[in-house]
Amino acid sequence: MLGNIGDENLLNQIVGKNLESVFIVSSDFNGNKKALDYISKNAPNVHVVVRVKDYKQKEEMEAAGADLVVLPSNLPHKSVASAIIQYIERIKSVKLAHSLKKIISSVEDGKLAIILHNSPDPDAISSGMALKEIANSVGVRSRILYRGKIGHHENKAFVNLLDIELDQSEEFNPADYKKIALIECSVPGVNNLLPPDTKIDIVIDHHQADVKDIYAEFVDIRSNIGATATIMTKYLQDLEIPIKTELATALLYGIKTDTDDYRRNTDPADLNATEYLYPLANHDILNRIENPSRSTEEIDILGDAIKNREIKGSYLISNVGTIRNRDALAQAADYLLNLEGITTTVIFGLSEDYIYISGRSRDDRINIGKVMQDAFGEDKAGGHAKLAGAQIPLGLFSGTKDKQTLLKLAEEAVVKRLLSVVGIQQESG
Ligand SMILES: [Mn+2]
Structure with missing residues (x-):
């Protein structure tokens, strides 16, 4: 850092730029505090990470509005770096969730179609439910649509026991909707009921895809992640939308089936989502879904x-x-x-x-x-x-x-x- 950490001219130059986050890491506590106060006052939306020496300083910085306070003396340098990286990840993740929410809130009530892949599996179904819940949170009712059959016995039990509302839509007219979301698939007409030339608005998936070939306002494809339900859980968390028991159970089952009980393509994100959903889910129902009675x-x-x-x-x-x-x-x-x-x-x-x-x-x-x-x-x-x-x-x-x-x-x-x-x-x- 050039100049004094608390120098207002310098700070003024910094906050004038289009900033997302500021890291204040000098060893000068008073200077750091001055910088924090200045940024909190003049650029309240910027996220501030501050370094301190002890818990007393930590409390003071938190009271002054720091978003994250790190104590390097207590941690090896690697942990500070990873805490900061995690923090930036979190900012990015929350931002993404809010941009999704913003797009959905621009849709008129009842004009959002959530399209699942044909013969949807629990990951697709629970992810569709999660998107529906996000839409509900901004007062937009939506429909979850699919074509084909809910196959396996467990999947039927899943839909029945959780009382999931889905429409097996044979007749779909894109003109009936203002925005269309594709869940668990990314190309209109490929393994879904959309005509191939349909204009889509939202894509959320975890299958490998050529993102440059996907034309939508909002595209979130993360092929490293084991289940779309994991991505949707993160959205709900970041948007601070409470997850009801049925939805938590459905998402948890979606993650479990897609990762084959965490034996296949499992990312740490899948485990984090599981940790979050586990106490919210109904394990009695989950058990009945996994061991359905036979016809x-x-x-x-x-x-x-x-x-x-x-x-x-x-x-x-x-x-x-x-x-x-x-x-x-x-x-x-x-x-x-x-x-x-x-x-x-x-x-x-x-x-x-x-x-x-x-x-x-x-x-x-x-x-x-x-x-x-x-x-x-x-x-x-x-x-x-x-x-x-x-x-x-x-x-x-x-x-x-x-x-x-x-x-x-x-x-x-x-x-x-x-x-x-x-x-x-x-x-x-
Ligand atoms: Mn999946």
Whole structure:
């Protein structure tokens, strides 16, 4: 610092600039105090960080309006630096939250559409709820819209138990809304109900995206973070909006599912959000969402999967026949993976028009997603190393009685691929 810390001419030059934060770190307490008083009086919106020597000085500086007072004598220098960095992060984060709030408050009541990705998961749903709550806080009612189905059993329980209001909108007209927010996806028309040329206003997501290709007034994409629910929790915190039990429970479940209970893509921010939400959430409901009661059909399918199982080495293959609820296949595939000696499960089922297949593996040699894609093509199968699904249209055959033959062929295709992946081990073992 040039000149005396308390020099008014110097301070005047500094606060004249467009400042966000000022750090007053000289060892001259009185000079620091003078500088703080001057800035508080002449530039009240500037954030001031002041360094002091002891707690008495700390109290004095806080009373004089310092935003953050650091005591270097008590801390190694690294901690001072990180406290200051954290403080700047916090200022940035609060600013961002306020700019989001400002955009939303410019919308007329009822004219904000919150669009989730197709067949939304708990992260998307809870994040949409959080945005709705932010809108509510400025008197703007909004609608959460999506297309597709709320799939898995747990997700249905999630929506039911938390009484979540969502609209499965088949007919969406962008002209009915003043502003459109896209949650958990970033491009109109890609995995959401928006027509591709829709003008969007707000994007909040944690999936990798080319930000320069996204045209919106407000874009917040943080691909390092495990769940959009974490980003939304931070907004609620920064805007000091109280989080009701249902919302806290929903956001917590969103973070838990997206990070696979903190085993996948987990950022410290996800843990901070969890720490904040945990005491606010209803853990009884959370427990019921995570362990939903099973429908009769699911129990029947699980029974069939167990009864019809064929075991080849460490693979379990089972055909459960006709199904109505394809989620039950995934549940059976999950459940049977717990069987001793089994590392891979593939369960087949049949509907009017499709053969459905669900696969699970904890064998490191097998990428079950790739096995399914190799067997049926990338357009019919998807997934990753541990979890995969496929749906094969029966097309012309859907009316015939040949379904069982087709099912047998599909089964052979999967088994052949599975065996070829680990063929060497099979022969030598
Ligand atoms: Mn997500």
